[in-house]
Amino acid sequence: MSFQDSGGVVSDSLEDLTIDNITSHVIHMSTQIDDARVKHLTTKLIQYLHDYVRDVQLQTDEWEVAWKFLTQVGQTCTPERQEFVLLSDVLGVSALVDAINSKQTAAATESSVLGPFFNEASKVFENGQSITSNEVVGEPMLIRGRILNTAGKGIQDVLVDIWETDGNGFYDMQDPEYNEPDCRGKFVTDHDGRFFLKAVKPVDYPIPNDGPVGQILRLFNRDCRRPAHVHYMITHPEYEKLVTAVYLSESQFILEDPVFGTKKSLVVDCTWTEDEALAKVYQISPFERDIDNETRRGFWLLDRDFVIVQKTSQENRKTFDP
Template structure:
């Protein structure tokens, strides 16, 4: 008989007769062969929750198949310029949660928020005071910021990625004819005083891509697909924890119902109007809208310590004993 020959099974744990009740422990037993303790733990929690989900909902075959087809569609909607799984993660609050866990922030520092799918790596580095937007239909905006440490020292030479939509609520990458020059995005570098500034346009609300499976899901849930007006900021500086955040414009539509759960109170900013002095200093018209914010970065060391401490506290809070924290991540202690 021309049978294919597989590996031996001498050391493979034996499955029991499988039932609704014991399938979970059986999957854990088979997965216990994993030599990476962190992956083993992540899979153990994932399988437990997945099975509990099916048991608590009495998930039907038809619902399971609808889920399989949905996830397949999500995967097949992804392209070089569209990440539908990140969008799915965003609209169920997972992205915000993971960012909050992985980038813990002391009270006095700037909170992070969702990255979203529209950051690119090709933005031009512009001189202070440059305009990042070429859209003539946008409302002009002056952006005046500083970046400092928790103790108030300026952070100079920080590389700051900023990006926003045009006045139609679209990022440059959402146009088929985007062209060679990125628009509505730039890299700015903070000066010796930790100051960085540029001109842009007042952000507008926009719908997240809603012509795919995630848009269909939102419609079935009776949810809108809009994000309130915001501008993205991402900070890179050696020695400091990478900060992905955004500023939200006070009073924007959808401020309290962001489709991707990105808004945090401390990131909402009321725009001001440039007075005569400010207008003169920054060479803009009097009355121009002004966005001011003082960002506060956290060092890698502080973040590492905080990540460890919060992981310890979280495991205690969840009543999960016998865990080690390795590089900020819980791993079961070896018996």
């Protein structure tokens, strides 16, 4: 092939690009770099992207819809809202990355997506304290558990960072008047690996759906509500970090979590208890609730242990290595 350039010189070296050869050309032009990992990521990205376009025979108007959509996603991002992460979440990419990168063994508690509402700035509390302020709406719930190694022994001095919605389904940072952490806190396990705290029962909540990601959920006829859950980030210098969550079995959205964070092993029963002795031990205030037309006094109990794996363990899952 040849062409006449502006200087009138005929070039025999330019190959006309076609549907069949453009991919290898773009890959070649984009991977003249030393970093092997970036080279690999770039090669695969271009390959899969081009294969998709060829496979679906992408039409010009469809391509326009796609780039306009991505423009909207970018324009929706603010320091408080990350629409790209939300897009990754609803397409299952976040859950997939989490699954690939989890270094926990089969014997350990499974991980779950971090979600967009983690806040490193949450305070460290004493065991037994409440993570909720007086203004928080919600039904009192005792959260307790142990952090165990794979031999079932409690681990001392593990930092357990917990965050959840209030009883209205909102995280603190979604409140326009938010100025300090609420419904979140860090706890350190005792000599037996135990932690316990007062909280409120979380409820199902909608992920932000007033932006472009909400539009595609409606296009896909998908619900935007996540099943009620409590997040945990569990860290200790000698153990692999575990980011997980437990999901309340009573939620009707367990099977259709819009961000694909639910896993069988992470579904728990949040139990109603009227055990006054237990309330006394943990100094939790029971509240009144109508059950079968009868007023009862009690509180919710979320009891769940977690197993983490030592960093040196040979059992660790292998991560992707091209």
